[in-house]
Amino acid sequence: MTAKTICKIGNDLLIKVSQPVIQFDTPTLHKLIADMLTTMQATHGAGLAAPQIGINLQVMVFGVDNNPRYPTAEKVPQTVLINPDIKILSQEKTYLWEGCLSVPGLRGLVPRFKHIYYCGYDVKGNFIEREVSDFHARVVQHEYDHLNGILMPQRVADMRQFGFESELKEKIAADYEK
């Protein structure tokens, strides 16, 4: 398990569409996921997608439990999700000052669907499916975007609502205390 360097916005690896995983339960896949979990924990990410460490595969990890970057966010179970698919369950959206490890130091007010269904596979190829809402749904939509080469700033509805965390402290704190 090694904490990897995270690619930052501007790196072409982040704007590619990821390829599906074909073979499950391989040493290479286990190593990739261990590295991703270590990297996510080391950087206090709520989630991480394989392209962020330069791997062009449809693999994401996420989970939130007392995260200092999202202090009051609801808990999200630690999950490995491979070859994911998402279905939007209602058109209702929520807004939150969202961050991204590939866009360090910046936050944007991002609308996401409030209620989604997602499915995919774990490292062994077992099928996973869940119906989720709010922060859990947000994290999955954010990581899913990474697999399609889409970064958080592209989802900011109004670019006046995008900037440095240091300038947005009060707005971010108010958002996460709701």
Ligand code: NI
């Ligand atoms: Ni991100």
